[in-house]
Amino acid sequence: xxxxxxxxxxxxxxxxxxxxxxxxxxxxxxxxxxxxxxxxxxxxxxxxxxxxxxxxxxxxxxxxxxxxxxxxxxxxxxxxxxxxxxxxxxxxxxxxxxxxxxxxxxxxxxxxxxxxxxxxxxxxxxxxxxxxxxxxxxxxxxxxxxxxxxxxxxxxxxxxxxxxxxxxxxxxxxxxxxxxxxxxxxxxxxxxxxxxxxxxxxxxxxxxxxxxxxxxxxxxxxxxx
Numbered sequence: 346x347x348x349x350x351x352x353x354x355x356x357x358x359x360x361x362x363x364x365x366x367x368x369x370x371x372x373x374x375x376x377x378x379x380x381x382x383x384x385x386x387x388x389x390x391x392x393x394x395x396x397x398x399x400x401x402x403x404x405x406x407x408x409x410x411x412x413x414x415x416x417x418x419x420x421x422x423x424x425x426x427x428x429x430x431x432x433x434x435x436x437x438x439x440x441x442x443x444x445x446x447x448x449x450x451x452x453x454x455x456x457x458x459x460x461x462x463x464x465x466x467x468x469x470x471x472x473x474x475x476x477x478x479x480x481x482x483x484x485x486x487x488x489x490x491x492x493x494x495x496x497x498x499x500x501x502x503x504x505x506x507x508x509x510x511x512x513x514x515x516x517x518x519x520x521x522x523x524x525x526x527x528x529x530x531x532x533x534x535x536x537x538x539x540x541x542x543x544x545x546x547x548x549x550x551x552x553x554x555x556x557x558x559x560x561x562x563x564x565x566x567x568x569x570x
Contacts, residue, residue, distance in 0.1 A: 349401055350375050350394035361393065370395055385412065385425050403469065407447045411561035416468065418552040419570045434557055434566045440518065442558060442565040445537040449558070451565060455487045455543060456514035462543035464517075465536075466556075470547030473525045474512055477532040480543045489513050489524060506530075517546065518554055518567035525550065 355375035372395035380389035387408045397403070413431045415424040433439065443450040443463065450463040464474075481488065489511040508529040515522045526549070536542065557566040 346397040346401055347373075347394045348396075350392075355392065355394070357394075358391075380408070382423070382425060406449055406466075406560075409560070413557065413559040413561070415555065415557040417555045417570075418548070419555070428561065431559070433559070433564075434555075434568055437557075437566045437568050438519070439564045439566050442560070442563045444560065444563065445539075446535060448537070449560075449565075450537065450542070451517070451546070453543075453546065454514075454516040455484070455512060460541065463537070463539065463541050464543060465545040466551070467545045467547050468551060470545060471549065472528050472547040473522075473549035474515065474527040474544060474546055475507075476512070476527055476529050476544035477536065477542070478529055479532065481529050487512055488527065488529075515550070517550060520553065520569065522550065 350373075355377055358374040358376055361372045361374050372393045375392045375394050377389040377392040380387040380392075387404070388410055389408070409425065412428055413426045415422075415426075417424070440451065449466045451466060452461045453464050454461050462480075467475075476487070510527050510529060512525045512527045513523065515525050532542075532544075553570055555568040555570050557568075559565075
């Protein structure tokens, strides 16, 4: 948060912008000498300062580096492992994790899409599913109705008008969900440009799993919570 960066007297390097899934907002790059969780040194470059309301800050996926980690939403716990001693969860099938632009994507199936799709993992998104408008235009049958209503959705990069609807069917990490509340919007400029990229999956669906991720080997394990 910009106020915390000022309180810590973090030197400003240059003015910049931060891009969220909805828009961009003014920010500044700051110099941070050390960032850690217990004994784990995080990658703090770049550190971006921007107004975050009630949050002290955000830790992005690249900051955790190559070390495997588990996000347990039910217990509100992040566990980071020593790679040399890491043991994956027992009796859980591992799935492919694709990294594009430093961001994690996983495969899912949407109704009537005719093939599997890639969804970006976004634990900071409160929504269940956000679909990019070009994908919905190409596959309108994934939604229960073409349009329900429009609403203002906000994030770290600002706010924008989004269409609110429902996805008929989502298969993610071996589990099936129906009539999932879905936001539809234009893709941000930084989104992976691939014909099978449909959008992102957010916290409302991800909280159904305990996720263990090993970025170095591009694998993810999802245990039902």
